[in-house]
Amino acid sequence: MTYEAFPGEGRHVPPCRKIVCIGRNYRGHIAEMKANEPSEPVLFLKPPSSMIGDGETIVIPEGIGRVDHEVELALMIAKGGRRIEVSRSLEHVGWVAVFNDVTARDMQSEAKRSGMPWTLSKGIDTFSPISFPVPIGEVPDIHDLGIELSVNGARRQSGNTSEMIFAPEEIIAYISRWMTLEEGDIIATGTPEGVGPMVPGDTVEARIEGVGKTTNPVRSA
Numbered sequence: 001m002t003y004e005a006f007p008g009e010g011r012h013v014p015p016c017r018k019i020v021c022i023g024r025n026y027r028g029h030i031a032e033m034k035a036n037e038p039s040e041p042v043l044f045l046k047p048p049s050s051m052i053g054d055g056e057t058i059v060i061p062e063g064i065g066r067v068d069h070e071v072e073l074a075l076m077i078a079k080g081g082r083r084i085e086v087s088r089s090l091e092h093v094g095w096v097a098v099f100n101d102v103t104a105r106d107m108q109s110e111a112k113r114s115g116m117p118w119t120l121s122k123g124i125d126t127f128s129p130i131s132f133p134v135p136i137g138e139v140p141d142i143h144d145l146g147i148e149l150s151v152n153g154a155r156r157q158s159g160n161t162s163e164m165i166f167a168p169e170e171i172i173a174y175i176s177r178w179m180t181l182e183e184g185d186i187i188a189t190g191t192p193e194g195v196g197p198m199v200p201g202d203t204v205e206a207r208i209e210g211v212g213k214t215t216n217p218v219r220s221a
């Protein structure tokens with residue numbers, strides 16, 4: 001993993017022990033998934049072992065069907081806590097990054113149909129590309145950032161972090177009501193509309209204005 005070190009910049013972030021992801025946080029994506037708008041944030045976890053850095057390769061195992069991209073704003077916890085107040089929640093965030101919540105969509109759909117957890121569809125090795133984190137103080141306003149993703153140079157997703165149903169502050173407060181947030185934890189805040197498939201040979205670039213990008217080639221295992 002390369003995201004923990006910033007080559008040549010002398011910056012480091014703590015190791016990640018959990019990635020907490022938010023589902024269904026943009027209305028356009030809820031509509032394209034034919035899902036219902038949640039009354040509370042929808043949470044799931046990805047294992048840190050699924051992370052790769054900018055430039056590393058997304059590897060798709062044989063026989064798993066459709067695999068989708070999902071560009072998301074990631075928040076990294078610098079100061080842990082539980083029962084964090086909404087008004088103080090951003091004090092716990094040290095860095096932000098661009099995250100691609102790669103999803104084995106057919107596996108996930110089958111799990112949903114069967115009423116089973118969709119953990120495997122999200123947790124496969126290399127299915128969490130992430131950009132070099134940027135100190136949150138260097139980003140003008142995390143609530144108003146252009147967020148986009150392209151495949152082979154063609155734009156597939158385009159939105160703004162202002163469109164989130166649950167803002168970063170609410171998400172942090174909600175998660176920490178139930179799970180202690182620890183230094184190094186990463187929170188992926190959901191994807192705007194336009195998710196779609198990636199196939200071996202593609203190059204996928206996820207980008208957030210003022211935060212950075214992660215560009216990852218795709219190959220089969």
Ligand code: MG
Binds near residue numbers: 072
């Ligand atoms: Mg997602």
